[in-house]
Amino acid sequence: MEIETLAWLRTTEGGRLLAHAEQAWAEHAGDPVRVAGAVRRVEPDPEKAAAATTQAQLRAKAVAKFGDAARLMFFTPDALEQATRTRVADHRAARLAAAVPGGSVLDLGCGIGGDLLAFARAGLVSAGIDLDPVRVAMARANLEVLGLPGAVQVGDATSVDVRGFDAAFADPARRGGRGRVFDVEGWTPPWPWVLDLLTGRSLVKVAPGIGHDLVPAGCEAEWVSDGGDVKEAVLWSRSLSTTHRRATVIADHGLATLTEDDAPPPGAVGADVRDVGAYLYEPDGAVIRAGLVTAVAAGVEGGLVDPHIAYVTSDQAFRTPFARGYRVVEHLPYREKQLKAALHERRIGRLTIKKRGVQVVPEELRKRLALKGDEEATLVLTRVAGHGTALLVEPF
Numbered sequence: 001m002e003i004e005t006l007a008w009l010r011t012t013e014g015g016r017l018l019a020h021a022e023q024a025w026a027e028h029a030g031d032p033v034r035v036a037g038a039v040r041r042v043e044p045d046p047e048k049a050a051a052a053t054t055q056a057q058l059r060a061k062a063v064a065k066f067g068d069a070a071r072l073m074f075f076t077p078d079a080l081e082q083a084t085r086t087r088v089a090d091h092r093a094a095r096l097a098a099a100v101p102g103g104s105v106l107d108l109g110c111g112i113g114g115d116l117l118a119f120a121r122a123g124l125v126s127a128g129i130d131l132d133p134v135r136v137a138m139a140r141a142n143l144e145v146l147g148l149p150g151a152v153q154v155g156d157a158t159s160v161d162v163r164g165f166d167a168a169f170a171d172p173a174r175r176g177g178r179g180r181v182f183d184v185e186g187w188t189p190p191w192p193w194v195l196d197l198l199t200g201r202s203l204v205k206v207a208p209g210i211g212h213d214l215v216p217a218g219c220e221a222e223w224v225s226d227g228g229d230v231k232e233a234v235l236w237s238r239s240l241s242t243t244h245r246r247a248t249v250i251a252d253h254g255l256a257t258l259t260e261d262d263a264p265p266p267g268a269v270g271a272d273v274r275d276v277g278a279y280l281y282e283p284d285g286a287v288i289r290a291g292l293v294t295a296v297a298a299g300v301e302g303g304l305v306d307p308h309i310a311y312v313t314s315d316q317a318f319r320t321p322f323a324r325g326y327r328v329v330e331h332l333p334y335r336e337k338q339l340k341a342a343l344h345e346r347r348i349g350r351l352t353i354k355k356r357g358v359q360v361v362p363e364e365l366r367k368r369l370a371l372k373g374d375e376e377a378t379l380v381l382t383r384v385a386g387h388g389t390a391l392l393v394e395p396f
């Protein structure tokens, strides 16, 4: 979108067209051609019509990240994809605001302002810069429509002096960095710049796949999950860090955080492998990424099922935000033929298969098991003390 078109969308006339486009999406969500037609009927200028149609669609999509505020905001498709969701950004901003109360922060590459808005909401004096003028205009508009203070301008993060601010934040654009492999190639701004930034008072959002060996000495790495999905890791520079590794779990009912100080020392409860007890726990992805599975084991007074597998077991039922708990119903044979017979005998027709540390493709196994019956169950396939193990479990 051109900056001029964005400016027009913000006029009364543009706002009316946007509202019309939003209404059209609400009525014909599954039919983009009909939506476009409905918008074109009231706005003959193809560029304005297309901008309103796209913007209305992006707002609807953005509700998942920004809640109702999205209905007022402006996005580009890529910038929305890259933006930090409100719950995660608010957590980060609150933590920074606690570290530098009433302080200032410079967001180096602010995009449409996912993080910048959160910093401003947390009471920090917030400024953002970005290379992309359209994103800058959108971030500025987003602050305005949400009634938040802050300044945004076009600029190159790599040539800015951050010393006038209490903290600097960066969320570099990454190419293919969200998958299993953490690749520092192709970052903008680049990884060496990130390392340099982290020598000052700063924090940097990175992909959750970051290896522990890449975390600069003295920095804290915080892995954050929201609603059970790991969203990101954040590197906190030495002067802002309070530990080395942290897992923060955000859920509808609040937030919980675990650090390496919660991990048991060798020999203490939770540190070791033990037999499978009456309960099994599946740690949250942030806990696993942070390497804090033994901290969960200590919290449920249990142990690990295997030194290399992220399942925890205990004789007791605990509610913990850091893991999903299951009652172990029974041990089943691990060999496929006997397993199939056992499931048939129990009339299990619907089966959730969870696996860790074993070479199984759940969809293919489910087909081969040819399930029949009205019962529903959850099967865990894993390695216990080096041996393949099948456990029938139920969530509690």
Ligand SMILES: C[S@@+](CC[C@H](N)C(=O)[O-])C[C@H]1O[C@@H](n2cnc3c(N)ncnc32)[C@H](O)[C@@H]1O
Residues within 6 Å of the ligand: 079, 082, 083, 084, 085, 108, 109, 110, 111, 112, 113, 114, 115, 116, 129, 130, 131, 132, 135, 155, 156, 157, 158, 171, 172, 173, 174, 188, 189
């Ligand atoms: C991942 S996005 C930031 C998203 C943002 N944190 C949010 O929540 O909306 C990265 C941004 O950095 C900007 N960027 C990349 N290199 C830059 C540079 N050298 N200077 C300024 N901005 C840059 C990109 O234009 C992009 O908007």
